[in-house]
């Protein structure tokens with residue numbers, strides 16, 4: 527990183543609102559470049575002057591570090607693996623343990639697209655299995671604005687185009703281009719504020735205790751530096767049930783493999799289980 531950019535980032539880090547040292551250096555540089563382009567400023571030195579003259583700019587820059595883009599069924603192979611393989615292993619295990627509920631966590635849930643996609647699959651599979659097993663999803667984020675949108679569960683037509691027609695008909699109501707998640711599905715999802723980096727609680731406090739059968743943490747690790755990624759992954763591994771599944775994005779698969787703790791379950795989707803379990807039992811879905 528060039529010296530002028532470092533000075534700018536040091537200056538931005540002084541707000542005390544957020545620890546910039548947690549972020550990946552390349553991500554910080556790219557965010558700064560984008561901001562310079564947006565303001566049509568030639569370089570970091572000019573931005574430093576701009577910062578002095580505009581006290582509100584620090585907040586604008588810090589907000590630009592919260593990337594909340596998401597999609598329903600964002601990684602189709604991941605959801606196919608969940609539907610066709612993982613749940614068929616998990617449900618009998620849950621029944622044998624005398625439990626009644628699949629517990630899932632969408633960590634970094636943005637406006638709820640991932641959590642509701644998960645809810646649709648869990649609803650379809652648990653209904654079809656006639657097992658009597660139900661499901662609860664804890665969905666958390668450190669951005670209050672997206673959590674409000676997630677709770678509202680209201681989406682425009684373009685946002686729901688990855689849904690199957692049967693899912694659209696079963697789980698959404700509305701018209702005129704605005705569609706709302708039906709209350710029956712919404713009731714299975716608890717949205718709450720939780721910061722994976724800062725929060726003292728390991729998992730969303732609403733979940734009471736950890737041990738999730740499914741954890742999704744996708745398109746979030748990529749914004750943090752290696753040590754912070756490792757911290758988050760250790761935290762998530764500590765909350766995953768012994769035979770549970772962990773899902774990240776394809777772009778993050780290599781980091782999860784390197785971090786230890788988790789072992790890959792299949793080559794066609796970024797799905798993991800505890801490495802201790804994979805050593806002992808071999809795998810499915812290869």
Ligand SMILES: C[S@@+](CC[C@H](N)C(=O)[O-])C[C@H]1O[C@@H](n2cnc3c(N)ncnc32)[C@H](O)[C@@H]1O
Pocket residue numbers: 592593594595596597600633634635636637640666667668669672720721722723724743744745746775
């Ligand atoms: C790019 S979105 C990805 C959303 C969804 N998981 C997906 O794959 O489509 C990343 C989300 O993670 C959230 N996030 C980033 N850092 C976080 C942290 N430390 N704790 C909780 N949420 C975080 C952001 O606010 C954002 O909503």
